[in-house]
Amino acid sequence: MGRDALIEICELFYSIQGESSYAGYPCFFVRFAGCNLRCTYCDTRYAYEGEHQSFSVSRILAEMERYPGVLVEITGGEPLLQKGIYPLIGELLAAGRTVLLETNGSLSLEDVPTDVVKIMDMKCPSSGMHEKMIFDNFGCMTHNDEIKFVISSREDYKWAEKLVSSHHLHDKATVTFSPVTAMLPPAALAEWILADRLPVRLRLQLHTILWPGKTKGF
Helix, strand or coil: CHHHCEEEEEEEEEEECCCCCCCCCEEEEEEECCCCCCCCCCCCCHHHHCCCEEEEHHHHHHHHCCCCCCEEEEECCCHHHCCCHHHHHHHHHHCCCCEEEEECCCCCCCCCCCCCEEEEEECCHHHCCHHHCCHHHHHHCCCCCEEEEEECCHHHHHHHHHHHHHCCHHHCCEEEEEECCCCCCHHHHHHHHHHCCCCCEECCCHHHHHCCCCCCCC
16 A cells, blocks of 8 residues: 555645634645445535546645645545545654544544544434444544534434433543534524533534535635
């Protein structure tokens, strides 16, 4: 494998990080093609339905050299489906990059290096994919990592609240709740969090505020 490893890539782009504790920072994004889930509200269907290209790890690194020292996010789709992710992560960490990995919670995180900031997107009931979540992944999280719940209904909120409480997730990692804004007003989610004194962080998608209507390569 190494630098010759091939990865199916949906898109590479430079933008503002919009959905984590690193929101607001310039970031180079590597969006992997393919996904094993089909969430009802997915906003990146093009990652598994659209065109993609094979990139070697060395070619991806060459693209990133245009943005020295910048934050890197590996996302999808679902990046852990491709074995080429591991040589890529190794090269990025060796180069001193801060690496964020956004993953959907349905695949094991055991092999992901602890130096990677893992952002695990736990799928709530309205996604239609919540039964595919691997709760054992909670044991792989550190205080540098994040557990994200995308909330679109009161049912989603209560499901997420129960998991946060029963697994003491706020003691394991940063926990964030984000609304599906087309389905749940952000203010309503904020009110629920405040009413229940829930130790989670409300997050909005910064990139959709900056560039409303744009759906690819923010």
